[in-house]
Amino acid sequence: MTTALLADDEPHLLSYLEEQLAISWPELKIIGRAPNGIEALRLIDELAPEVVFLDIQMPGLNGLQLASRLGEGGSAPAVVFTTAHEQYALQAFDSEAFDYLLKPIRLERLQRTVARLKETLAERAPAPAANPEAAAQLAAMLRQLGVPVPGAPPASLPAAPAASPLQWIRAAQGQETRLIAVDEVIYFQSNDKYTSVFIADGEHLIRTPLRQLREQLDADRFWQIHRGVIVAARHVAGTRTDFRGRLLVRLKGRPEELVVSRNFADLFRQM
Structure with missing residues (x-):
């Protein structure tokens, strides 16, 4: 529908x-x-x-x-x-x-x-998802027969290593630049032409767009919950639904609550 x-x-x-x-x-x-x-x-x-x-x-x-x-x-x-x-x-x-x-x-x-x-x-509308188990079995059979697997890299070439997740962020703080460890970040939030970085001692601004940050962050540690918000999983205390039916994320040791949009609500189905 x-x-x-x-x-x-x-x-x-x-x-x-x-x-x-x-x-x-x-x-x-x-x-x-x-x-x-x-x-x-x-x-x-x-x-x-x-x-x-x-x-x-x-x-x-x-x-x-x-x-x-x-x-x-x-x-x-x-x-x-x-x-x-x-x-x-x-x-x-x-x-x-x-x-x-x-x-x-x-x-x-x-x-x-x-x-x-x-x-x-x-x-x-997305095409029906392929059956990963069947695809893996077919690929194994083709390799046994010596037939190249479509879409797979040549056997003699090692796969390119995955890029390492982002570890440090350079953020503006007045006239100075501060180096922030990604481990310090509680959440990121889009802020007009900038991205706000929230850590324990306050808010800092960076020019990197949120969509670019998302590609550099470890997806297991940082969850996008809204088109304009990415939160550190370890700082999530839980969720609640308000009187308007919105799903909200509660943070450990912080008063603000972050709205979860429908696109990302599946992250919290089991919570």
């Missing part, structure tokens, strides 16, 4: 769009509604919808600004802009919008968008 989030600062237009979608796409599950751009961005991070219908003129953060932030990591949803103004079309498609619907949205126009969305999302 495809999931969607709707964002519009005019409640009657939000309700109208929902009614039109119920006709055009009955199986669509609307998992969030936002009255402004800031709330929409929070819900997108938390709920990870596959499609977002965004009004352009909204308080706090307009639709174009919001859409520009969705490609900062992870898989971005398909964005369909809804607006009463034609002049934003070029900017919308520059931000890789899936479609641009003018208000009042006509049902037949929305139905064409829905048909294209279904086709595109079907193409994005």
